[in-house]
Amino acid sequence: MPVSRLLYPLYQLGNPQLRIFRPNWFLTLVRPGTEQPPDTVQFRIPMEMTKCDIKNYLENIYNVPVGAVRTRIQMGSNKKRNHRNQKIKQPDYKVAYVQLAQGQTFNFPDIFPEKDKTPEEGSMEDMEQKFMEDERQRQKLDPRRGGVTEWFGL
């Protein structure tokens, strides 16, 4: 069922439930900006999705037990201007806060862990680093002068 520009029929008691097979919606898991409780997961979702849609999506496609869903729409700023002084609009997006059921927790992983920057012995980076250090050492003044510049003296 295509989801772009679709008008949902008004639901009345007794109508068949609306079912969507192969939805065209994609969720993005994001790291929360402000600290959230351990059972809360934050998603960026398409504007057309509702709370019930998210619950059904996660439960049926990913088998994730969903307790409660809260959504809000974040306005993208219209403040920046380009070289012609025209306003540039950042797109709006919908954010969903999903609380997991059955006591499950989720901790957003560290995607960019700190790496040790020591280069291995004999490689190009190592030689470059040693060369730069030598250069910097040569530029420094004689430490015995105690910070006084070479303008004074012989």
Added chain:
Amino acid sequence: MAARTRLPLLFPKNLPPFRNQKLAHTEAAVKEPAYPPIVPSLTAKSKSARVRQVEEVVQQICASPVEEKLSLITRIQRMKFVVYPQTFARNADTWYQHFTKTAYIPGLPEKFSLSPERKTGGEEEQPAAVQTTVPGVGHDGFEDIRSLVTRVILQEYWHLKKRKPFLYKEQEQMVGPFLRNLVTGLTFSLAKNNPLFLTSSLDIDPQVNFYWRRGQRIIPKGHRRGRQEPTRFQIDDRPNSQIRITQQLPQFTPLEDSYAAEVPEVTLSPNVMPLFRRQYDNNIFTGAKLPDPACYGHTQFHLVPDRYHRDRMARQQQSDQVEVFLRANALTSLFAWTGAQAMYQGFWNHEDVTRPFVSQAVITDGKFFSFFCYQLNTVALSVETDANNPRKNLLWGTESLRLYDSVQDGAVVGLNDDVLKLLVQFLMNKQ
């Protein structure tokens, strides 16, 4: 002439040597201060001036009578978190325990034992089925109460013909009148056994409000950015009914026992729970105004609304949240009630309670009853007063217990005597 005398090379320490011995037996003279004490300014633009202003306000509040105290504490309106006792938020009870500094103890205090053997004096050998007496109410009294309860149940669910209730009005239409009739019937029939009820006041649909501060946060944006601001909370509760008495109920455990209890700490902002901020009148109210003689609380009765009924939660696969909801409801309602009672006696943030305030609550949805007891040991919850405060408030509570199975052919099937006993014990709680 000091300048021309030749002083010796080694200057002796006592000079002249015998001067100090004259004063050996006299006491130091007490000097009256000639000038008033040096205190920080009151109107300067400095931190010490602000501290002194706060101290002056605190002293002013301590020195005024109770009515003025209440009005001074609730004078200034600011944005505050509105805490709803009956909330849809998940895991609300841990959050509310943190806001009110309450420790939850499953089960009831020793006073209300569910097992009847210890309570009934000389009937230990009798089988459990026959032990249907509560001390203070004889066997006949208990039979009367059981017949009263069956009458009330049958009246609402069998004899009265009611319309099919509209959406979400079922509890209000079916169970509300049942609870009210039950409470009024029980209080009036137990008045002969419990003399407290003769001078008590039974409120139907009262209001209970409480306002307090706990914790602080740094203001993120605005002209007051970067400064500390205390987080304020307000509870506005409407229990189904409550009983207010003239004397205070005795404490369940001594104050010092609460020092060991554990209160869950939540470092996140209440915003995230979700909890919303509003600004309106700060109210502190027990259910009656200040001059009322029945200023202490006995028992509150709450009704579980349709939205949080266990059948609906089961349909949404959230059956585990049912107990959480009941605990959160009891916690906030009782904290608000006991806190308001303490405020009416003049205890507030900087003048902590000298004796524990005790109240009880029964939460029901018609068939399932849960019993809760609350002991308020401290009302000093704001940052300055909580720093060295080892006292914690205590909440005892049971799981939901079924009162009866169903009503069929004009008779109540499966009336649970244990639950009735507990209910009667709760109401019989006296000095």
